[in-house]
Amino acid sequence: MSSDTGAEIxxxxxxxxxxIYVSISALEGGHLTLPEYLFVTDxxxxxRSTVPSLCFLIQHPSTNGSKPTNLVFDLGLKRDFSGYREAQQHHIDQRQPTVVSPDVTESLKNGGLDAESVDVVVVSHLHWDHCGTSSDFKNAEFVVGSGTMHLLRHGGGPLYPAELFNADELPPDRTKELPPVRSEEKKKAYERQTEHRWKELSAFPAVVDFFGDGSVYIVDAPGHLFGHVNILARIAPQKWIYLGGDCCHDPRILYGLKGIALYDDGHGGKRSVHADTGEAEKTIERIKGLLKKGGVREEGGGEVEVEVVVAHDAEWREKNGTKFWPGHL
Incomplete structure (x- = not known):
């Protein structure tokens, strides 16, 4: 995607x-069907459009000649819907038809990699179409955004009750939650227990340099759901990829061609598909800055290209078949 709007660099x-540069490959994560009126204006x-739930394999090369670190971003849909709770099942009924094969595990295997060879799984957020079959990834450390574990146990208010989430969705002994972003006291206490540190990066107020070498940044991307994170990664000199998860569900919003739809929340007010529409709009505006033609540069260097991919972009999937594992972006 690219955009010519605005002049800020x-x-x-x-x-x-x-x-260090990483390689990124798209993975099949299943499909679901979205009614347009819930997601975009006008x-x-x-x-209704059947769209993918795109997932990604990020391979970080070893510096000592051993195998690369295999990181998977998002896990798509579960193979077996019986693993969802009743409230989730009701929601899924409204997203039919769905497709669950190939899922992430099959997609990896078709390219010659077993799920048990995955070292890290970063889950963008806990919605049903992103958590997948986590039990396949028996050797992986799971990484989630701040607030995710509280959401898993207690829900997130009347629009996001605990019944919409599986309490056992993530392996408790192998899941690390990133530190709080906005409370300095809690942030400092948490950071004494973790190697990860938030810092500002360009227009993004909080990112984590995940490998500590400037190759992969986990980006706090508030608005859609508590704990929602994205990934910004270097794949070559002057070439970056931004994986936007559910920052928006239709790329036309990033182009500025559509806005975020509002609809009846069932309690006398209006809501969107985002937990905090205002914060979601701020996140989208930051990402739009990456799409401005000539609008992104490296420090002391020249112009760079940033490709932005959001999870449910059907057109991107149709046009980029060669970028699926074992191919790469």
Whole structure:
């Protein structure tokens, strides 16, 4: 995606002399069907589109000649819907038809990699179409955004009751939650127990340099759901990828062609598909800055290209079949 709007220049970190670059491959994560009127403004009230739940394999090369670190971002839909709770089942009934094969595990295997070879799983957020079959990833450390574990146990208010989430969705002994972002006291207490640190990066107030070498940044992307995170990664000199998860469900919102739809919340007010529409709009505006033609540079260097991919972009999937594992972006 690209955009010509605006003139502000965003600056990304310059590469180090021995800069590490990662490879990124798209993975099939199943499909679901979305009614357009719930997601974008000026929608056809009768239009429904079956879209992918895109997931990604990020391979971080070893510096000592051993195997790369295999990181998977998002797990898509479960193979077996009986694993969802009753409230989730009711929601899924409204997202039919769905497709669950190939799922992430099959997609990895079709490219020659077993789920048990995955070292890290980063889950963008806990919605049913992103958690997948986590039990397949028996050796992986799971990483989630701040607030995710509280949401899993207690829900997130009347619009996000605990019944919409499986309490056993993540392996408790292998899941690490990133530190709080906005409470300095809690943030400092948590950071004494973890190697991860939030810092500002260009227009993004909070990112974690996950490998500590400027190759992969986990981005706090508030608005859609508590704990929602994205990924920004270097794949080559002057080439970055931004994986936007559910920052928006239709790329036309990033182009500025559509806005976020509002609809009846059932309690006398209006809501969107985002937990906090205002915060979601701020996140989208930051991401839009990456799409401005000539609008992103590296520190002390020239212009760079940033490709942005959101989870439910059907057009991207149709046009980029060669970028699915074992191919790469």
């Amino acid at each position: 965003l600056t990304l970190p310059a590469p180090s002399p021995d800069q 929608a056809d009230p009768n239009k």
